[in-house]
Amino acid sequence: xxxxxxxxxxxxxxxxxxxxxxxxxxxxxxxxxxxxxxxxxxxxxxxxxxxxxxxxxxxxxxxxxxxxxxxxxxxxxxxxxxxxxxxxxxxxxxxxxxxxxxxxxxxxxxxxxxxxxxxxxxxxxxxxxxxxxxxxxxxxxxxxxxxxxxxxxxxxxxxxxxxxxxxxxxxxxxxxxxxxxxxxxxxxxxxxxxxxxxxxxxxxxxxxxxxxxxxxxxxxxxxxxxxxxxxxxxxxxxxxxxxxxxxxxxxxxxxxxxxxxxxxxxxxxxxxxxxxxxxxxxxxxxxxxxxxx
Numbered sequence: 001x002x003x004x005x006x007x008x009x010x011x012x013x014x015x016x017x018x019x020x021x022x023x024x025x026x027x028x029x030x031x032x033x034x035x036x037x038x039x040x041x042x043x044x045x046x047x048x049x050x051x052x053x054x055x056x057x058x059x060x061x062x063x064x065x066x067x068x069x070x071x072x073x074x075x076x077x078x079x080x081x082x083x084x085x086x087x088x089x090x091x092x093x094x095x096x097x098x099x100x101x102x103x104x105x106x107x108x109x110x111x112x113x114x115x116x117x118x119x120x121x122x123x124x125x126x127x128x129x130x131x132x133x134x135x136x137x138x139x140x141x142x143x144x145x146x147x148x149x150x151x152x153x154x155x156x157x158x159x160x161x162x163x164x165x166x167x168x169x170x171x172x173x174x175x176x177x178x179x180x181x182x183x184x185x186x187x188x189x190x191x192x193x194x195x196x197x198x199x200x201x202x203x204x205x206x207x208x209x210x211x212x213x214x215x216x217x218x219x220x221x222x223x224x225x226x227x228x229x230x231x232x233x234x235x236x237x238x239x240x241x242x243x244x245x246x247x248x249x250x251x252x253x254x255x256x257x258x259x260x261x262x263x264x265x266x267x268x269x270x271x272x273x274x275x276x277x278x279x280x281x282x283x284x285x286x287x288x289x290x291x292x293x
Contacts, residue, residue, distance in 0.1 A: 029268075035261035036060070043257050059258035063233065063266060070266075072222065073229035080144055080225060081207040088149050088203045089196055095150070096158035097184050101170075111159075114152045131217060143217035144225065148206050154199045161195040162188060209267070230263045 031048045039054035046053055064070060099107045121127075137143040165188065173183045189196070214228035224232070 032261045032264050036258060036265050038258060040256070040258050056258070059262035062259060063262055070226070070229065073224050073226040076223060077208060077226040080141065081204050084145050084148060084207040085200050085204045089200050091150055092154050092158055092199060093189060093192065093196060094184065095155050096162055097188050099155070100159045100162045101180070111156070114155060118152050128216060138217050139220045139223060141223065144210065144213045147213050148210065154202070158192065158195055158199060162192060165191050227267055230267060234259060234263060
């Protein structure tokens with residue numbers, strides 16, 4: 001009876017603590033949603049509230065004033081996220097498989113070479129010259145896809161996870177006549193689903209939230225991804241406000257703070273629905289890949 005009571009107290013305390021922590025994590029997002037549907041005057045007078053005092057959809061109206069443009073930006077972002085995640089996962093897994101197999105003669109040298117790039121790089125100017133003058137990728141989808149395609153950290157994390165796969169499995173496959181690519185597809189990939197799902201989430205988030213590479217390499221508005229489109233929209237609103245202030249024109253009708261909140265909702269809302277589908281892999285894949293030697 002005592003053990004059961006202690007376990008009940010422990011479980012109750014744990015659930016209460018986790019509920020409080022979950023609420024603390026959810027509160028900022030709820031404030032953002034509430035701020036996005038609040039009137040600008042109410043935000044300035046009452047601050048951000050969970051329940052808006054004056055309801056207004058003007059911020060969303062400004063953002064979706066040109067629905068074709070934002071839908072095109074959504075399409076570009078979805079295409080880059082899907083293609084970048086799929087291709088990035090495949091190349092990351094292939095590289096990690098080559099580095100963890102004992103038959104790759106120079107695997108340690110290659111691993112050190114890749115790790116070295118995490119510590120030192122050539123800087124922004126050589127990178128820009130390479131992308132624009134060397135590879136001629138300005139105003140192309142490749143300029144937004146290639147720079148984030150491979151991450152050394154993800155490769156090393158995946159390699160450490162793959163080391164946990166028993167070597168006897170590969171030896172049995174070799175006896176049956178399987179080649180390296182067959183072992184990679186039929187053995188390594190299915191057994192590495194947890195770490196690949198975890199890394200896939202990070203890669204997808206990186207492509208979804210990317211605005212930096214479009215800012216550097218994209219001038220064609222038809223190629224703007226959603227984050228960069230919203231970034232330019234906010235800058236345009238700030239410029240209009242500055243012009244109106246300079247001309248002594250009232251700017252009270254411009255929902256600056258509300259637009260910021262609405263942009264955050266528009267940008268983060270869809271990607272939130274991806275997390276529940278891979279949440280069960282998240283902790284398992286990250287922890288196993290981190291502790292295996």
